Amino acid sequence: MFGDGGWFSSTPRIQVRRDGAWTDVTGQTVTPAYPTSPAAGTNRTYVFDFDTTTGDGVRIIGGSGGSQTFTSLAELEACHR
Numbered sequence: 001m002f003g004d005g006g007w008f009s010s011t012p013r014i015q016v017r018r019d020g021a022w023t024d025v026t027g028q029t030v031t032p033a034y035p036t037s038p039a040a041g042t043n044r045t046y047v048f049d050f051d052t053t054t055g056d057g058v059r060i061i062g063g064s065g066g067s068q069t070f071t072s073l074a075e076l077e078a079c080h081r
Contacts, residue, residue: 005068007040012062012071014048016055027051036065043074052080 001007011034015022028050034040048060058078064071 001038001040001042001072002066002068003038005064005066005070006072007038007065008034008036008071009063009065010036012048012060014050015059015061016053017057017059018055022057022059022061025050025053038066040065 011030014025014028016025028048031047034046
């Protein structure tokens with residue numbers, strides 16, 4: 001993340017792919033609350049929980065914040081609890 005971009009301008013949405021179509025998951029929550037500003041910070045962890053679902057792909061989607069047109073993630077992990 002940089003001073004001019006790299007964060008999401010709105011709370012990111014988790015989507016799963018089923019039969020080639022991306023759909024938002026249901027029951028999504030994020031802890032801690034995702035700040036839609038540079039306060040999202042570098043090396044911070046956000047945990048997204050959502051209803052159990054199936055699919056063959058997962059992605060995080062949302063608008064880019066700052067004057068640049070990119071978002072950044074250092075690591076993405078998906079697990080079933």
